Amino acid sequence: MKAELEKIEKEALELLKTDLGLDEIKALQVKCLGRKGLVTGCLRNVSSLPQEERPKIGQLANKVKKVLEGAFKKALKECSAKEARPGAGIDVTLPGRPLLRGTIHPIIQIMQEISDVFSRLGFEVLEGPDIESDYYNFEALNLPKDHPARDMQDTFYISENVVLRTHTSPIQIRTMEKRQPPIRMIGPGKAYRVDSDISHTPMFHQVEGLMVDENVSFGDLKGILTIFVHQMFDETISLRFRPSFFPFTEPSAEVDIECVLCRGKGCRVCSHTGWLEILGAGMVDPAVFKYVGYDSDRYTGFAFGMGIERIAMLRYGIEDIRRLYENDIRFLHQF
Numbered sequence: 001m002k003a004e005l006e007k008i009e010k011e012a013l014e015l016l017k018t019d020l021g022l023d024e025i026k027a028l029q030v031k032c033l034g035r036k037g038l039v040t041g042c043l044r045n046v047s048s049l050p051q052e053e054r055p056k057i058g059q060l061a062n063k064v065k066k067v068l069e070g071a072f073k074k075a076l077k078e079c080s081a082k083e084a085r086p087g088a089g090i091d092v093t094l095p096g097r098p099l100l101r102g103t104i105h106p107i108i109q110i111m112q113e114i115s116d117v118f119s120r121l122g123f124e125v126l127e128g129p130d131i132e133s134d135y136y137n138f139e140a141l142n143l144p145k146d147h148p149a150r151d152m153q154d155t156f157y158i159s160e161n162v163v164l165r166t167h168t169s170p171i172q173i174r175t176m177e178k179r180q181p182p183i184r185m186i187g188p189g190k191a192y193r194v195d196s197d198i199s200h201t202p203m204f205h206q207v208e209g210l211m212v213d214e215n216v217s218f219g220d221l222k223g224i225l226t227i228f229v230h231q232m233f234d235e236t237i238s239l240r241f242r243p244s245f246f247p248f249t250e251p252s253a254e255v256d257i258e259c260v261l262c263r264g265k266g267c268r269v270c271s272h273t274g275w276l277e278i279l280g281a282g283m284v285d286p287a288v289f290k291y292v293g294y295d296s297d298r299y300t301g302f303a304f305g306m307g308i309e310r311i312a313m314l315r316y317g318i319e320d321i322r323r324l325y326e327n328d329i330r331f332l333h334q335f
């Protein structure tokens with residue numbers, strides 16, 4: 001038993017000289033001095049020895065126990081102090097871990113670019129609430145409750161007269177209620193519709209624009225939008241205006257641009273037409289001016305609206321809008 005006790009003491013002290021962690025030291029202490037530990041077991045077996053050997057072995061066991069208790073106490077204290085120091089546990093010989101840097105989401109990038117283009121053209125960037133009254137979202141935009149064009153927009157209703165806005169056009173009405181012409185503004189922000197597929201999401205982003213003054217013409221609208229398209233895409237790209245219908249503009253038009261991928265030759269993205277629709281626009285309907293108290297005989301204006309996701313998909317060649325919302329870091333880092 002003497003050799004066994006000396007072996008326990010020697011091995012424990014040698015292990016304590018190595019770079020053990022706090023938990024490892026505690027585990028070794030339990031192994032040696034715990035209720036079922038090695039030294040404790042030797043002490044319990046002293047009574048089974050011959051009478052003449054008991055005193056010497058008992059003294060040795062107590063000595064080993066006392067030495068190990070002191071050694072464990074010292075080791076625990078030193079290890080605790082070491083781990084409490086700043087930078088403890090860091091291997092300075094290893095290469096550093098690179099910090100991941102966040103980037104601006106492609107939708108926000110495009111929204112900022114659009115805002116910058118129109119700001120340079122003298123347009124003010126304004127905001128409005130996402131939760132709107134039926135009046136601002138529909139009625140003041142020449143869409144009374146019985147108007148069939150309401151079916152064009154599948155709406156999230158919070159109550160009978162409160163909705164999640166289906167477009168950012170209510171910002172135009174709120175602006176005209178507070179100000180007299182001249183007005184040049186755009187309203188970027190979120191919009192909501194009950195729709196979800198590869199080209200639509202229930203929540204999306206829009207930019208609506210408005211210009212009102214004396215003698216504003218459709219020619220002004222074409223000029224502004226041509227400058228915008230050339231600055232967002234390519235100065236050599238062609239535009240075309242197709243007659244269309246919107247309840248709040250008359251005349252109205254859909255604006256197409258030459259396909260940015262095939263340059264008008266026809267491909268799968270443009271359905272082999274050579275053209276891509278990017279926004280809707282038109283001259284403000286005089287009926288809208290009546291809601292905000294403008295004299296339609298004196299003032300004219302134009303309005304336009306576009307989906308920011310649509311612009312982003314065309315700029316970056318993204319075929320499925322849902323990729324923008326999957327939060328895939330590998331995908332987003334490309335932008």
